[in-house]
Amino acid sequence: MSRLFMFEKPLGMRDTLPELYEKKQHVRSLMEEAIKQWGYQFIETPTLEYYETVGTASAILDPELFKLLDKDGHTLVLRPDMTAPIARVAASRLLENDLPLRLAYAGKVYRAQQREGGRPAEFEQIGVEFINDDTVSSDGEAIALLVSSLKKAGLSQFQVSVGHIGFAQELFMQILGTNGRATALRRFLYEKNFVGYREQVNSYSLSSIDKQRLLQLLELRGGAEVIGQALDIIEDGYGKESLLQLKELWEVITDYGLKDYVKFDFTIVSHMSYYSGILFEAYAGNVGFPIGNGGRYGLIEKFGKNASATGFAVRLDKLLEAMGPQEVTNTMECIFFSRERRKEAFQLAETMKAAGKKIVLQDINGVKNLDAFTKNFANTTYLIGGAS
Amino acid sequence: MSRLFMFEKPLGMRDTLPELYEKKQHVRSLMEEAIKQWGYQFIETPTLEYYETVGTASAILDPELFKLLDKDGHTLVLRPDMTAPIARVAASRLLENDLPLRLAYAGKVYRAQQREGGRPAEFEQIGVEFINDDTVSSDGEAIALLVSSLKKAGLSQFQVSVGHIGFAQELFMQILGTNGRATALRRFLYEKNFVGYREQVNSYSLSSIDKQRLLQLLELRGGAEVIGQALDIIEDGYGKESLLQLKELWEVITDYGLKDYVKFDFTIVSHMSYYSGILFEAYAGNVGFPIGNGGRYGLIEKFGKNASATGFAVRLDKLLEAMGPQEVTNTMECIFFSRERRKEAFQLAETMKAAGKKIVLQDINGVKNLDAFTKNFANTTYLIGGAS
16 A cells, blocks of 8 residues: 555544543443433444435435445445434334334444545434334433433533424414425524524515514523413414423423423524424533434334334534543553563452453563653553562 | 335344343443453544555455445445554554554444345454564463453353464475465365365375375364474474464463463464464354454554554454353333323432432323333333322
8 A cells, every 4th residue: 555545544534542432431331321221222223224224214415425335236325323223123123012112322323524624424423212102201301311311421511402393384384484485594593594594584575573573583592481482473383382392391391300401492493304393402511513412203104103203312522522621540550571470470460450450461571662661551560580 | 215125224234132232232341341451442443444545454355345435536445354444543643652552442343245144244343452562472461361351251161272373384385385285275274174174185296294294283282282293293494483482372371370261273274364473263162153363463564664463353243142142130110100290200210210220201191002011111100190
């Protein structure tokens, strides 16, 4: 291979070195533990899926999919998310008795990058899917578990913003009448471009009352009081129904004792096309990107089962970014030995490991630069030469 | 998507359901813990690598590689092993001070299957790479850590067979003189086709003494006594040098107190083209396939650094197969609640989770088939209707 090329990795692909590996493993295991305690069962799905099944069911756009051909000419994709594969498994193997189903995962997903920009093409998501329970309690559980698992992971400052896919959509249809104009406004919300949203609203030929209703949507952020404000601008129909769901959700969250972590934000919409009800995003400190998000979705139906579901996914890299730098103490010790005292060294190491220590056993003849090597250890022991 | 196709997975791709997931996680974490205690640091490398770097450095044959093209027309591969990516990372970022380097990994590797046959196209390897220490002590450490981590994982009946790439190779060259004939014999050894080996030897026109030497190789299996037997059939040179290494290795293994787990087997050769010294395979019970293997290799040199390394990889699926069926006790409990007693239910669940229990909180209105659902739990509690 050429010398210049040999250390290169594909665009967006990264190595994880020991210090970051340890942090990721620590946070992942704390989240997994919390999720298991809530009765969720972890499953794993393959890295590669058929484009025809999981690829098309996923909400990730085609240019972001890593595609390849198998020997029979079928297109395969590296899974772009975990929700579609889990919907496949649930529908094919786990929904036999029409029961509520609580599944969880911790796995890599893949999104092809089109240019250098620091965005990873492979990253890890930890999440849950609560399938086949239509109660608002199940939406509440997804949010409460998101809050609970983030707390367990050690994150202290964060907020979950909760909205409903139906409210803005219904408001837009009541006022604008066409899906095209609704889509234009929804895109501004998705991009959090509120200036653009205002300009767009003002460009429409509408009564000043209707313009006010559309602009008022941007103000619907806060606690339980937002429900009342929202009721004032929506007419009867699905939009009002979505408010009743959110009202009940607030009571559920209050009963969990978690309302300090949750606020309403009716401007939340998602690029995920399969969401169908309550949806939410978790934000922390200075990370300009949700560390997790979720909501109710109808994806299972694409796999032939009449079941809705709710769930969330947390991005492990964003969560670690939100947690900031953490102190790492090196506790590794080293026992240097030579042949004469090898057995003694091995026995000492065995005793120290039994006491929970991390011990490197190093043949002194294997080290060319002893000074530099010893710097890696909290403590060193020399069992060299003739027995003492 | 078509209904028939929608549950399908690509050839050799598998789902891991909760029970197997738990077993894998348990065994993986026990092995990881053992490996960390020996002072190895875990790293992670990307799923996708350039064919030009890791793909060509790997010993996996081209038809087994999953390949795709990136937007610039470069060929990418799903990593077929972990040794080549770790060699890339070590050479590019971690070998700066020319020190011994102990790295470890637990990750998926990918091997395209050409036909249905029950072989997985994606499986998990746990392993170590001990880089830049040329002592026999480091080969001994790799073997001792393999034994030690398998024991920690809970495997009781297994054996590590140890050989040397140099012995058979040198014996073949001393007697046969050409690489072509040596390769033919080596292929029989790799396939463990000893009948074919004998026939091939007998087909050569050689003195009966030389034929005896070649046939004697098949008998070189057992404890320390094998070294002496091997010395009888080899002439001076690298073959004899390899025996001195194995003699010292035996002493190292003895000092570790692990010689009951190890035997010599001079018929071991590997399909991995990069092995350059001592090599070994771990076998357990009735699994007709090594659960792990390893040895010394020169692969780092392909990445521009003058360092050899030793290491091993264990296949998690084979290890679980060797461990056989294990008892799983379901400890999951369920609290059913209705709106009136929701808060009480949430508080009870919190208390029980704080005591380490796994608790499903289930809104009674979310369950269509209560009888079937309750069967999933070791215990159920009902907090329904008016407060008691």
